[in-house]
Amino acid sequence: MSMDIIDRKLLELLQADATMPIAELAQRVNLSQTPCWKRLQRLKEAGVIRAQVALCDARKLGVGTTVFVAVRTNQHTETWAAAFTQAVRDIPEVVEVYRMSGETDYLLRVVVSDIDDYDRIYKQLITAVPLYDVSSSFAMEQIKYSTALPVRPAVTVTNNG
Amino acid sequence: MSMDIIDRKLLELLQADATMPIAELAQRVNLSQTPCWKRLQRLKEAGVIRAQVALCDARKLGVGTTVFVAVRTNQHTETWAAAFTQAVRDIPEVVEVYRMSGETDYLLRVVVSDIDDYDRIYKQLITAVPLYDVSSSFAMEQIKYSTALPVRPAVTVTNNG
């Protein structure tokens, strides 16, 4: 799938605001509506654009506190991993989960209303699946949160690196 | 701002798919189009719904690798904090930044194509602002990533906790 500078500009715009009408998108990239629309179809079909969603205000939903949870396991088995995966996917307060290299086996981002609320999720988690070690760090402030991925040309290979 | 069970259901639906036409949204919450539409307007004006965006596939954009960067500073000043904030906001590969409690002062999530690419961002970061300590952990696998925040009733206070 080719991705020229116009496609990248479209992705940039749509990642910032997906309500923008095609007419406006088109003129921002100096195109008429039809080719612009065709590019969007192509990007969707290729799965580059994988969804269009509403973003909510975490504080207004009463989950303004983020907790990072570092998890270690002593059961390095496929069945444990499957159970853990299922458990975290089933808890909506757990919004991000990564399997890590290094000391920590898994890193979770959990959104809650306060410390007591976190304790509720913590208990839910350790009840659902056995954890060897759990270490929680609270975020004091969210300085940046972006769902927009960087859209840039394929890294150019040069000889003077 | 009151938020009944219908509003919460609407948020749940829109956080999963914001392309859903009002007619369908309406019938999913057992309402007709107008009252449903009015609720959406209200949620937008109140800032509960803060944006509507396109989500892209990280791998297909060549940034399928996530790196968590723990940063410590020795300059606990307002000016340093402002410079740091500006620096991370200006780097699109840095998608999330939190000010933490505990050992780590700041935790960053960075998306890159590979280790070499991360080194590029790392250099960019330490050039922009002085950092006392930087510790990077690579994610092997993204097990969960959701932009949908949990939408639940205000925590009911009971006497038998």
Added chain:
DNA sequence: AATGAAAGGCGCGACAC
């Protein structure tokens, strides 16, 4: 006062050029 039904504006989606 809030819901359910109906009409107009308009942006999306397929054709020919």
Added chain:
DNA sequence: GTGTCGCGCCTTTCATT
């Protein structure tokens, strides 16, 4: 890639309880 046409959705208004 550009311009045109029709369909269907969003938005508003009116009638209703």
